Structure formats: structure tokens, C-alpha cells
Amino acid sequence: MGVPFDSKVREGVIYRLKKTPLFPAKYPYLVVSDNTDGPTDVLSITDFRRIKEKLKKKVKKGTGLEVTVASARKMDAVGIGKWLNDIEELYSFCHSSGCQLVLSSGASSMHEMVSGPCLDAILKNCGIDPEKQWHDMNIWLETKLSRRVSV
């Protein structure tokens, strides 16, 4: 999931857009933003501890809360420990607020991609059942995309 739209529509790809398109789109997309104030499909989170209280007040039910592996790569071991703990907290926050945790690679190159087993291992490390996570994610994604008006 999540490729920036480059005006070429490819089958089986869900595009990441910064804004909702003005006209009905022919392709599946999700609006991704890091702004907690505006409406968005996926909210990109860099520091959960800092915005936790704000999220409690402002986040809408059904919003995807995205954490990227790429941001953790540059951290030191202590930072990664906190990052993993934040994912665990974010997961329980998602449960209580009706949101969906989205763990993505955040890759900008081929080498930065993260395989399924690696994502599973990260989830397991955070005490999250990978099978349940992907099942919930699938349902969330289908619900999000089915609500779209398409041409």
C-alpha cells in the first residue's frame, strides 16, 4: 500500500495523495497527512508521545494511524526501544478509539523496503498478533476504498 501518484494508473496499487482530488478518481487512493486538524484517511505519526493528548481529542473513528520503519532506522537503540513501545501504546489507542494501526516501510528506495516477515517480527516484538493486525488492516482498507466515489 502507498505509492505517490505519478499520473500513471497501475492495477493493484493504492495511491497516496496529499489532498482529496477535486474530481472522482479512476484509481484507489488514500489521503495521507501529518496534520491532526484536517480530515484524512491516514495520519502519519512521527512522535506519538507528543501528540497523544491531541489525538485523543481530534482523531476520527476509522482513521489509519501510520508509523514508518524508515523513521526508526536513523534512531539509536534507545530511540528504537521507545519507538517500539510507542507502537504498542498506539495499538491499544487504536483499539479504544476505533482507529487502525498502519505499519509501513516508508521506503523511498528499493533497499529501504521492508518484507512481510520483518514487519511481522516487529509486530510480535510489540506484543501484537501479526495475523490479527493484517486481517483488521484488510477489512479497514476494503471499507475505506469501498466508500470512495469512483468513475
Added chain:
Amino acid sequence: MLKRRAKRRYLSLIHAGQASAAVNAIVKRCSELFGPIAAEKAAIRLVKSGGNLTIIKCRLDQLDNVLVAIALTDLPAATLDMSGSVKQLQRRH
């Protein structure tokens, strides 16, 4: 009691930079995150390298820790495939 050989997994990786640097970065990250004992138990070793593709091996019981270390290594590396034997891994690529 019989002394059995520990089960291993072979992982093929695609990475930026030199193979040895990538493996060292993975071992270092594994040690930082899970401790030197777990990193030593994982027995991460370089098996083969060619271009940007590298095969490493590790202990099966530490596989999850190794996968986390690969995903969170600063020198980016992505796991392409894994197998119980290096032959099977090479056959698939």
C-alpha cells in the same frame, strides 16, 4: 544426551553498499537492541555475496530478532527470501 546441531535459516538480502558492511550493521543493531548475548546466539554469518545480493545465515530460534534488526538497520537492507538450505534459496533466485 544427543548433541544436535542447531537449526538455521538462510536469508537473502538486497542492500546498499558492501556486503560485509551490511552484515556488520545488522549484527551491531541486533546487539544494540537485544543484547550481545542474543546477538551471539543468533550467529549471524555472511554466506555468499554478489553485487547487491547477499545470503546470510542465522539460528532459527533467534530469527525474529534478526528480522527486526534487518528492518531497523541504518544501512538499508531488505529481506527477499528465506529458506532452510542455501541450495533452495539459490534455486529460487
